[in-house]
Amino acid sequence: MEPTIRVDGLSKRFRIYHQRSETLKEVLVDRRRSRFEEFWAVNDISLEINEGETFGIIGANGSGKSTLLKCVAGILVPDRGKVSVKGRMASLLEVGAGFHPDYSGRENIYLNGAILGLPRRYINSVIDEIVGFAELEQFIDNPVRNYSSGMYTRLGFSIAIHMDPDVLLIDEVLAVGDEAFQRRCMDHIESMRREGRTLLFVSHAADTVRKLCDRCLWIEHGSQRLAGDTDTVVDGYIGEVNRRELEALQASASELGGSEPGWMGVRLGSVEFAGSDGEVNSVTTGGELTVRIAYESPSAIRGARFRVSFYPAGQAVLLSVQTDDGDLGDRLLPAAGTVTLSVPSAPFLDGVYGTKVEIEDIASGRSYVEIDRPQSFRVQGAGRHEVGMALVGHHWEVPSLDPTSVNV
Amino acid sequence: MGSRPRAPQSGPIARRLELLGELVRRDVRARYHGSVLGIGWTLLNPLVFMLVYAVVFGDIIGVKGPSGKSYAVFILSGLLAWTFFSQALVMAASSIINNAGVVRKVAFPWMLLTVSSVIAALVNFLISLLLLVPFLILAKAPVGWPLMAVPLLVLVTFGLSLGLGLMLAAGSVYFRDLQYIINLATMIWFYLTPVIWPLVHYQGFFSHGRVGLIAHVVVYANPMTWIVVAFQDVFVFDRWPQHWHGLVYAGALAIALIWLGVRVFRRLRRRFAEEI
Numbered sequence: 001m002e003p004t005i006r007v008d009g010l011s012k013r014f015r016i017y018h019q020r021s022e023t024l025k026e027v028l029v030d031r032r033r034s035r036f037e038e039f040w041a042v043n044d045i046s047l048e049i050n051e052g053e054t055f056g057i058i059g060a061n062g063s064g065k066s067t068l069l070k071c072v073a074g075i076l077v078p079d080r081g082k083v084s085v086k087g088r089m090a091s092l093l094e095v096g097a098g099f100h101p102d103y104s105g106r107e108n109i110y111l112n113g114a115i116l117g118l119p120r121r122y123i124n125s126v127i128d129e130i131v132g133f134a135e136l137e138q139f140i141d142n143p144v145r146n147y148s149s150g151m152y153t154r155l156g157f158s159i160a161i162h163m164d165p166d167v168l169l170i171d172e173v174l175a176v177g178d179e180a181f182q183r184r185c186m187d188h189i190e191s192m193r194r195e196g197r198t199l200l201f202v203s204h205a206a207d208t209v210r211k212l213c214d215r216c217l218w219i220e221h222g223s224q225r226l227a228g229d230t231d232t233v234v235d236g237y238i239g240e241v242n243r244r245e246l247e248a249l250q251a252s253a254s255e256l257g258g259s260e261p262g263w264m265g266v267r268l269g270s271v272e273f274a275g276s277d278g279e280v281n282s283v284t285t286g287g288e289l290t291v292r293i294a295y296e297s298p299s300a301i302r303g304a305r306f307r308v309s310f311y312p313a314g315q316a317v318l319l320s321v322q323t324d325d326g327d328l329g330d331r332l333l334p335a336a337g338t339v340t341l342s343v344p345s346a347p348f349l350d351g352v353y354g355t356k357v358e359i360e361d362i363a364s365g366r367s368y369v370e371i372d373r374p375q376s377f378r379v380q381g382a383g384r385h386e387v388g389m390a391l392v393g394h395h396w397e398v399p400s401l402d403p404t405s406v407n408v
Numbered sequence: 409m410g411s412r413p414r415a416p417q418s419g420p421i422a423r424r425l426e427l428l429g430e431l432v433r434r435d436v437r438a439r440y441h442g443s444v445l446g447i448g449w450t451l452l453n454p455l456v457f458m459l460v461y462a463v464v465f466g467d468i469i470g471v472k473g474p475s476g477k478s479y480a481v482f483i484l485s486g487l488l489a490w491t492f493f494s495q496a497l498v499m500a501a502s503s504i505i506n507n508a509g510v511v512r513k514v515a516f517p518w519m520l521l522t523v524s525s526v527i528a529a530l531v532n533f534l535i536s537l538l539l540l541v542p543f544l545i546l547a548k549a550p551v552g553w554p555l556m557a558v559p560l561l562v563l564v565t566f567g568l569s570l571g572l573g574l575m576l577a578a579g580s581v582y583f584r585d586l587q588y589i590i591n592l593a594t595m596i597w598f599y600l601t602p603v604i605w606p607l608v609h610y611q612g613f614f615s616h617g618r619v620g621l622i623a624h625v626v627v628y629a630n631p632m633t634w635i636v637v638a639f640q641d642v643f644v645f646d647r648w649p650q651h652w653h654g655l656v657y658a659g660a661l662a663i664a665l666i667w668l669g670v671r672v673f674r675r676l677r678r679r680f681a682e683e684i
Contacts, residue, residue, distance in 0.1 A: 074515030114430035164415035
């Protein structure tokens, strides 16, 4: 059977203007031509999506996902290749598919319906449903310009799904709106899938794609990187994103110097993070973590305490550990040296973590010096099902019934 | 499979007509949205212009209506036709740019945005025609069968403004200044159209050497000359349009402009969504 959406060798070229002659003076007086470079935003993409399939397109920002979707929607005309779509198509590109700000929500519903090719009498029959789903009963006769961005999105989404499309194109739109609305959208998308509608879904949210899509395409710099079943493609994509993130983190970490000299001229030098296989700045959940802290001082230091605090990037401290006061109370530390902290089983879950290192005088509690590394290491939690920030050892007991004793 | 009944799908023509209806409704209302006087502005605008022209040119400068006819009716009949044309051009020129939000996000026959702006101008014109009624009665102007020519004149004017409007609408996406140029151009064009002075005044000037010759060519090549003169024939003189060759020319030009306008628009719309 002919696929519902067929994209064949599609390429789209954009112009990047350096100097754009837009005004009369520039065109007539300066005799200046617009100077621009061309680049291929989408390059030779082919895909076939069958009726009833939910297909995902993933990729980084600027990889050409949205351009591809706009070509499928017919808004952009491809420079090469062909697109064909069977049946009625509705699209949700960014927020609020082209509302007229001065018109009320109700008027915009009729206008949108007409644009999508629905008779007015059909819209009359579903308008209450549309308004209800968007939860805009009180505001539907107010001008759309007074709507919040959440209301805008809800109305746009509600219109698109009630237009009874055979094909629905969605671009990142689920990332906005509150939790409850998102859940209802997902439910609705789920029921549209069951009804055999075809969905094309663009996102960089791997979780959503994994949950919704049957098959997936990963594009990078406008070209196909990987296509196939969702898990394979998303795993590949996530692996790549993590690898890139780690590389960037390692590159920036290697450029970092130590701290300025603090009280008594004590300063911190390099702070190194290593995982179980010795890889820098990369740790596995439950694996080993080693932190090496180099310090310098004009003279020997007596009775100093070292503290290391870990926090998920951008959040509050999750865990703070420090050297044992009793043991170190009178110890004299050499003027320069390295302190090593070993965590045999790192309790952190997937993500980037920051680390704060402090040296304090035990007797007075006064801080010698401290240093903050907001991006100190990346934790790979691959394959684990725990959610949150920290791993705790746990054990389950689940009751079970002897199958022979059950009367069915 | 589907639990709900499927929505009916209009055919391609019905779909376009419905959308056009919705767009025209919106464009007509957009003019009066949030205004106290509402539709009254459509009447007030040409009325004020007419009064200003009647006072300045009729009373102060001393221009007379042709062969003893009312100057006010003369001015008003030409002015209404001209206002329709110029307003249609200005509205059409911005019809795509003003809908950037929709063009960027939804694929549909965008040309309908331009068509609807010209229809909206037509609706305004038809409303403003009501203005003529009290003046015709006051001036005791006889009105008869020649009135039947008006729909044809309106049709030709509509065609001229639609053809030009399509090119301007598409061109404005790439070249924003076009909108301002249009305002300026229509102002000059107004004086090259015999609205304030009867055509015979212009004709008297045509023998004045080289400038007269240029004026002769420009005024005769201007299709709006023949439309406006025909309006004056009908409303001022109660006679069938005299310059029928001019009207045939204007009609042919309208068809040619629509053909060209559609071609230009189709060509330029390919990059609308990215250039807008």
